[in-house]
Amino acid sequence: MIHRTKTRPVKVGNLTIGGSNELFIQSMTTTKTHDVDATVRQIERLEEAGCQIVRVAVPDERAARAIPDIKKRIHIPLVADIHFDYRLALIAIEGGVDKIRINPGNIGKREKVEAVVKAAKERGIPIRIGVNAGSLEKPILQKYGYPTADGMVESALHHIRILEDLDFHDIIVSMKASDVRLAIEAYEKAARTFDYPLHLGITESGTLFSGTIKSAAGIGTLLNMGIGNTLRISLSADPVEEVKVARELLKIFGLSSNAPTLVSCPTCGRIAIDLISIANEVEEYLQTIKAPIKVSVLGCAVNGPGEAREADIGIAGARGEGLLFRKGKIIRKVPEDKMVEELKKEIDMLAEAYYQK
Numbered sequence: 383m384i385h386r387t388k389t390r391p392v393k394v395g396n397l398t399i400g401g402s403n404e405l406f407i408q409s410m411t412t413t414k415t416h417d418v419d420a421t422v423r424q425i426e427r428l429e430e431a432g433c434q435i436v437r438v439a440v441p442d443e444r445a446a447r448a449i450p451d452i453k454k455r456i457h458i459p460l461v462a463d464i465h466f467d468y469r470l471a472l473i474a475i476e477g478g479v480d481k482i483r484i485n486p487g488n489i490g491k492r493e494k495v496e497a498v499v500k501a502a503k504e505r506g507i508p509i510r511i512g513v514n515a516g517s518l519e520k521p522i523l524q525k526y527g528y529p530t531a532d533g534m535v536e537s538a539l540h541h542i543r544i545l546e547d548l549d550f551h552d553i554i555v556s557m558k559a560s561d562v563r564l565a566i567e568a569y570e571k572a573a574r575t576f577d578y579p580l581h582l583g584i585t586e587s588g589t590l591f592s593g594t595i596k597s598a599a600g601i602g603t604l605l606n607m608g609i610g611n612t613l614r615i616s617l618s619a620d621p622v623e624e625v626k627v628a629r630e631l632l633k634i635f636g637l638s639s640n641a642p643t644l645v646s647c648p649t650c651g652r653i654a655i656d657l658i659s660i661a662n663e664v665e666e667y668l669q670t671i672k673a674p675i676k677v678s679v680l681g682c683a684v685n686g687p688g689e690a691r692e693a694d695i696g697i698a699g700a701r702g703e704g705l706l707f708r709k710g711k712i713i714r715k716v717p718e719d720k721m722v723e724e725l726k727k728e729i730d731m732l733a734e735a736y737y738q739k
């Protein structure tokens with residue numbers, strides 16, 4: 383684990399965000415929140431993929447009133463995403479939500495802000511301030527001319543002060559922008575300016591392909607600086623894909639304690655097996671495993687045995703067959719059509735041993 387920027391700890395359901403705690407993966411449902419069955423089904427798939435906090439859109443009263451039913455049927459903290467309407471925030475809080483995302487400066491009259499803060503305090507739930515480069519307050523935009531990192535920090539401080547004036551400090555802040563370099567600068571400045579936990583995200587980052595690259599570039603840079611306490615990869619895709627990408631990113635930076643790693647070669651003219659299909663099948667299977675197992679799938683005997691030996695379990699291809707390695711030792715030869723099956727068995731055994739620890 384690398385050094386993480388120290389922040390104030392904030393409780394969200396049964397998790398503590400910030401402080402010296404691990405980074406948590408968040409995602410957001412794409413269903414209509416008032417459709418409880420569909421929403422719960424999607425959250426179950428997200429949980430299964432490794433999502434640790436889930437946010438739902440609360441655009442109207444039907445959505446806000448669905449919160450208690452959703453909450454009853456899921457196992458991870460639930461966040462309500464609310465814009466402007468303080469009554470929806472009150473209904474969501476009353477319904478047992480674990481965090482709300484609302485910008486206090488957009489709620490309106492002071493009594494309304496006070497009502498939301500009072501309810502959040504009574505229930506012990508935090509408020510996330512979501513600064514977005516695309517919706518900065520007019521005076522800030524006029525001051526800077528266009529969205530800048532300084533303007534975004536100023537916006538965050540504006541909302542933070544409203545809450546602090548009401549003696550409310552269970553605050554989490556996000557500084558999202560679709561421009562990766564702007565988001566990095568804004569988060570970096572925010573981390574230096576206040577000590578509230580930061581929720582990382584590159585907003586509207588795009589499709590599974592381009593959004594993954596954009597998010598990896600932006601969030602990866604921040605993770606490498608030790609910045610960030612929760613993260614969401616925003617993709618125009620099934621949100622389960624967001625969780626998969628987030629898990630990979632955390633693994634890369636040594637911030638995930640229970641995720642498996644797959645090493646596979648790019649293949650070349652020496653390839654002796656159908657490695658691409660095997661690697662994809664194994665990768666898919668590893669999505670279900672919650673243990674830090676390193677699996678290597680290499681195409682031939684040139685680099686194969688060396689890499690495979692470094693892994694907990696590995697295969698190095700030869701013509702129509704492969705050498706199976708476990709913890710550096712050759713266990714046996716397996717025919718190509720049995721490779722995936724044999725690897726899965728070995729992965730299961732290693733995972734079981736890890737779960738029993």
Ligand code: SF4
Nearest residue numbers: 647649650653681682
């Ligand atoms: Fe080529 Fe073998 Fe290296 Fe794969 S492991 S890239 S097949 S040399």
